[in-house]
Amino acid sequence: VxxxxxxxxxxxxxxxxxxxxxxxxxxxxxxxxxxxxxxxxxxxxxxxxxxxxxxxxxxxxxxxxxxDRVVRNAGAEPGDALVLTKPLGLGVLTTALKRDIVSEEEIEAAVQTASLLNKPARDAMREVGVSAATDVTGYGFLGHLTEMLEASNVGAVVHREEIPVWERAVPLANAGVYPGGLESNREYLEGRVKSDGVGEGDLLPLYDPQTSGGLLVAVPEGRSSALVRALEKRGVTGAIVGEVVEQPGVRVTR
The missing domain is CATH 3.30.1330.10 (PurM-like, N-terminal domain)
Structure with missing residues (x-):
């Protein structure tokens, strides 16, 4: 909603x-x-x-x-910036919790972030005006991004180092600690996501299914900084993680 x-x-x-x-x-x-x-x-x-x-x-x-205020997951245009509002990796962390690898205290910050509504992010989108948006949930960041891109007949380049991920999620995922949905998402997206100098271990959190994930927003490049500011004044962190391009598919760079 x-x-x-x-x-x-x-x-x-x-x-x-x-x-x-x-x-x-x-x-x-x-x-x-x-x-x-x-x-x-x-x-x-x-x-x-x-x-x-x-x-x-x-x-x-x-x-x-x-x-006249509907924001759809179709409508992203080449040149749009991609903005993400919550870190990735919650599925990995909760899987680790179920296996008694981490404590509740160790993932408290991630759980608190998941408990935040996306209402302030919606208000920021309304204020600035955006091209398209989707929430990041069961299909993971790359799954929901691909869904938005295919609906818009465009592609994207995303920059791994700009994508916020919970600190412990990468080593845990590399150790094989992740939910079954991560593997399903990766298999489903095979051939549609290309890596440019990014190791498979660093890609894993981008496939991770999220519970109460953030919003992924395509916004005209000239408004991207305004969107980040609008988010910040509402207590929401917004990261510019990539850009929309004409060529279909997703390319992940460093």
């Missing part, structure tokens, strides 16, 4: 929960979800629950946006 420039209206809880866990855990999960729903300005409208061996929680959200 935020990636399209919209306003969330309603949210419905979707819960999977095992009978073996104390219901107090479920209450905490639902309370956390409600706090974010209220922060967004949306209304909670009931929910659905199923019994499952592993706890899962999410929201089905309905939003609205005025027709």
């Amino acid at each position: 935020y990636a399209m420039g919209g306003e969330p209206l309603t949210a419905m809880n979707l819960v999977a929960f095992p009978c073996s866990l104390d219901l107090g855990v479920l209450r905490e999960i639902l309370s956390g979800g409600l706090s974010k729903i209220e922060e967004s300005g949306a209304r909670l409208c009931s929910g659905h629950s199923v019994q499952d061996e592993e706890p899962k929680y999410g929201l089905s959200v309905t939003g609205f946006v005025e027709a």
Whole structure:
């Protein structure tokens, strides 16, 4: 909803929960979800629950946006700058947590960032005016970038050293600590992503599926600095990570 420039209206809880866990855990999960729903300005409208061996929680959200303010994932133009609003690598870090390789304290900063709504980033996009945008979630940075580029009939060059990645994510991924979705994303994008002097280990976090990832925005080059400033004044970090080009595909450089 935020990636399209919209306003969330309603949210419905979707819960999977095992009978073996104390219901107090479920209450905490639902309370956390409600706090974010209220922060967004949306209304909670009931929910659905199923019994499952592993706890899962999410929201089905309905939003609205005025027709003349819609931001689509198509519309990126050659020369546009690409701006990313949250670091990558959360999927790697949470996988490491599940395997008891890292502690909750070690990934606290990443979890706190994931808990931030993309509402301020949406407001910054509205203020500056952008060409296209998408959120970075299950398909990872390269997957969602490719989706946007193909919808726009363009390509991109991205610069690995400019892409924010959580510090521990690279060595963990190189040690084989990453979710299955990362490998699926990499296989799916085979042949559509080319590396120019970037090792495979440094590419891994770019395929990493994100939970509550940031926005990836294509903005006219002349407005890119204004977008970064608009983000910063709202407490959001924006990194210019590449540019849109005419030739299809993604090229990753140093």
